[in-house]
Amino acid sequence: MTSLLELNDLGFAWPGQEELLDIPQFRLERGETLFLRGPSGSGKTTLLGLLGGVQKAGRGSIRLLGEELGGMSAGARDRFRVDHTGYIFQQFNLLPFLSVRENVELPCRFSRLRSQRAHQRHGSVALAASELLAHLGLPPALHARRADALSIGQQQRVAAARALIGQPELVIADEPTSALDSDTRETFLELLFTECRAAGSSLLFVSHDQGLAPLFDRSLSLAELNRAAQPAGV
Amino acid sequence: MHLFRLALASLANRRFTALLTMFAIALSVTLLLAVERVRTEARASFASTISGTDLIVGARSGSINLLLYSVFRIGNATNNIRWDSFETVAADPKVKWAIPISLGDSHRGYRVMGTSQAYFEHYRYGRSQALQLRDGRAFADDPFEVVLGAEVADALHYRLGDRIVLAHGVATVSLVQHADKPFTVVGVLARTGTPVDRTLHISLAGMEALHVDWQNGVPARGAGKVSAEQARHMDLTPKAITAFLLGLNSKVATFAVQREINEFRGEPLLAILPGVALQELWSLMGTAEKALLMVSMFVVLTGLIGMLTAILTSLNERRREMAILRSVGARPWHIAGLLIVEAFALAAAGVVVGVMLLYIGIAAAQGFVQSTYGLYLPLSLPSAYEWQMLGGILIAALLMGCIPAWRAYRQSLADGLTIRV
Numbered sequence: 001m002t003s004l005l006e007l008n009d010l011g012f013a014w015p016g017q018e019e020l021l022d023i024p025q026f027r028l029e030r031g032e033t034l035f036l037r038g039p040s041g042s043g044k045t046t047l048l049g050l051l052g053g054v055q056k057a058g059r060g061s062i063r064l065l066g067e068e069l070g071g072m073s074a075g076a077r078d079r080f081r082v083d084h085t086g087y088i089f090q091q092f093n094l095l096p097f098l099s100v101r102e103n104v105e106l107p108c109r110f111s112r113l114r115s116q117r118a119h120q121r122h123g124s125v126a127l128a129a130s131e132l133l134a135h136l137g138l139p140p141a142l143h144a145r146r147a148d149a150l151s152i153g154q155q156q157r158v159a160a161a162r163a164l165i166g167q168p169e170l171v172i173a174d175e176p177t178s179a180l181d182s183d184t185r186e187t188f189l190e191l192l193f194t195e196c197r198a199a200g201s202s203l204l205f206v207s208h209d210q211g212l213a214p215l216f217d218r219s220l221s222l223a224e225l226n227r228a229a230q231p232a233g234v
Numbered sequence: 235m236h237l238f239r240l241a242l243a244s245l246a247n248r249r250f251t252a253l254l255t256m257f258a259i260a261l262s263v264t265l266l267l268a269v270e271r272v273r274t275e276a277r278a279s280f281a282s283t284i285s286g287t288d289l290i291v292g293a294r295s296g297s298i299n300l301l302l303y304s305v306f307r308i309g310n311a312t313n314n315i316r317w318d319s320f321e322t323v324a325a326d327p328k329v330k331w332a333i334p335i336s337l338g339d340s341h342r343g344y345r346v347m348g349t350s351q352a353y354f355e356h357y358r359y360g361r362s363q364a365l366q367l368r369d370g371r372a373f374a375d376d377p378f379e380v381v382l383g384a385e386v387a388d389a390l391h392y393r394l395g396d397r398i399v400l401a402h403g404v405a406t407v408s409l410v411q412h413a414d415k416p417f418t419v420v421g422v423l424a425r426t427g428t429p430v431d432r433t434l435h436i437s438l439a440g441m442e443a444l445h446v447d448w449q450n451g452v453p454a455r456g457a458g459k460v461s462a463e464q465a466r467h468m469d470l471t472p473k474a475i476t477a478f479l480l481g482l483n484s485k486v487a488t489f490a491v492q493r494e495i496n497e498f499r500g501e502p503l504l505a506i507l508p509g510v511a512l513q514e515l516w517s518l519m520g521t522a523e524k525a526l527l528m529v530s531m532f533v534v535l536t537g538l539i540g541m542l543t544a545i546l547t548s549l550n551e552r553r554r555e556m557a558i559l560r561s562v563g564a565r566p567w568h569i570a571g572l573l574i575v576e577a578f579a580l581a582a583a584g585v586v587v588g589v590m591l592l593y594i595g596i597a598a599a600q601g602f603v604q605s606t607y608g609l610y611l612p613l614s615l616p617s618a619y620e621w622q623m624l625g626g627i628l629i630a631a632l633l634m635g636c637i638p639a640w641r642a643y644r645q646s647l648a649d650g651l652t653i654r655v
Contacts, residue, residue, distance in 0.1 A: 048651070049650045049651065052561075052650065052651050054560070054647075054650035054651055055650065074566075075565060078563070078565045078566075079563075079565075081563070082562065082563025087561040087562070087651060089561070089651075092554060093558065094558070095240075095243075095244075095555060095558055095559070096247065097243045097244055097246060097247030098240075098243055102243075106559075106562040106563070107562045107563050109236045109562075109563075110562060110563030110564055110565075110568070111563050162562065
């Protein structure tokens with residue numbers, strides 16, 4: 001069985017600039033939780049852009065579920081991304097003008113595959129959203145609220161529910177805990193692990209907070225992974 | 235469908251700007267429709283100022299001048315027509331009826347018109363509507379009776395039995411009053427929305443009686459004076475009139491009669507077809523009317539450009555919104571579609587509110603406009619042309635929506651899924 005995500009000899013440079021990424025090899029297995037330490041300047045954002053198929057690699061290959069992203073058209077990459085990847089960002093993850101529930105349901109509006117999976121597992125997209133939100137500790141009373149009426153911690157849990165709905169194979173979390181205090185951080189991570197396991201999703205967790213690393217199956221540093229990275233602090 | 239819901243929710247989130255933008259479009263739509271409606275109604279009411287009359291005859295001058303003084307009570311005749319000329323033409327077997335018109339006096343800014351019973355019988359306006367008496371009766375044998383147009387009666391608060399004094403000439407402030415021969419109001423005509431409303435009607439005999447003792451354009455003094463009572467017993471057959479209207483037995487004969495009158499041997503006369511002259515006159519004013527429509531179209535364009543500006547300005551602050559949408563699977567064309575839907579929704583709401591404002595405005599101002607300007611603004615559904623204009627506005631909004639859509643499309647491609655905080 002192939003790895004869930006496989007990078008080989010990946011190189012990327014913005015037009016007219018020096019190479020920003022040069023990753024000889026990187027793998028993420030199915031069901032694995034991986035901590036990727038990525039300080040600023042390590043090419044983190046660019047890497048996530050490449051994994052999401054927003055940018056195209058300059059050379060080398062990115063395989064998600066055995067499919068080569070470089071071989072797809074931009075539209076196909078977009079579709080492939082939403083079908084198989086859920087995202088959680090640092091903060092302001094949600095559309096403030098939609099309700100909590102509508103935010104969670106969004107990926108199912110754009111991905112037929114995730115909508116079908118939500119149906120199969122929970123009966124309907126709405127039920128899937130309710131269940132995920134409940135698991136993540138958000139009582140039903142909050143589900144109809146506007147997303148920006150919630151605290152930051154609650155919002156991040158809504159974002160996690162949104163990333164997990166429809167069981168994507170991969171969840172990419174980009175500094176999701178940086179706006180949380182240490183207590184809520186641990187709780188959030190535990191909930192995230194549990195739900196990723198329940199959904200069968202791999203978790204790629206990017207953060208500069210080394211203290212969280214022991215909680216994961218494996219931990220890597222992007223600066224070591226990326227030969228083009230500048231030393232941190234420069 | 236979901237795109238629509240997203241666009242509306244996003245708009246609702248910016249409701250203050252959105253409402254202002256929508257309101258600007260609504261007002262411009264109201265203005266455009268109001269101008270169009272007034273324009274249409276003005277033209278219609280203008281064209282129906284006189285109907286049923288086949289020929290208007292006056293002393294030889296220009297056709298528009300003749301139309302202006304005989305129908306619109308504007309300006310003056312250059313010359314009079316002899317009474318026997320009128321009688322000759324009226325006796326023609328092809329002529330069904332003839333209405334003599336004698337002008338030259340006024341009452342507090344309203345024109346006085348001397349005419350005959352035939353006027354109440356044969357004069358038609360609008361869609362062949364006859365004159366109706368609101369109160370009283372038409373003038374009869376006594377020369378000093380007057381029938382008022384509706385506006386005259388309303389504006390000056392005259393009622394049946396009131397005695398009024400006419401003035402010589404047509405200036406608003408007239409120095410020479412026919413104070414010795416007051417007239418009694420015997421009737422008030424129903425409103426027509428035409429210059430008839432602004433006219434005082436007296437008999438030709440009354441007109442003659444007013445001037446029976448005048449010589450060389452000034453009233454007689456002392457012994458030469460003729461009292462009203464004396465005038466009643468005199469022969470009051472007029473010597474001249476200003477113009478006359480003709481109805482013919484057969485429309486086919488119109489051009490033949492017109493030619494006969496234009497070649498009349500007794501004196502130089504001019505016969506015109508009212509429809510043709512009305513069109514000529516309207517084409518003179520048409521430029522102003524078109525300019526007004528153009529201006530209101532530009533106001534609508536301004537409203538739409540305001541919308542474009544509002545949407546474009548919002549794009550930068552909405553990069554995060556776009557990035558979030560991209561991260562949950564929206565493709566760049568979804569983002570573009572979102573902005574087009576937004577522009578369309580704003581314009582559509584503007585059009586709907588604009589039309590509503592128009593109807594509220596018409597309902598509120600209908601009575602006032604009718605009584606002040608004689609224009610009847612109907613509360614009818616939009617006409618085909620109005621629908622076309624509204625459709626054009628929506629299409630323009632769609633096209634304009636493509637500009638921010640294109641920019642957002644480029645932007646979301648460049649920004650990807652993450653935005654720096």
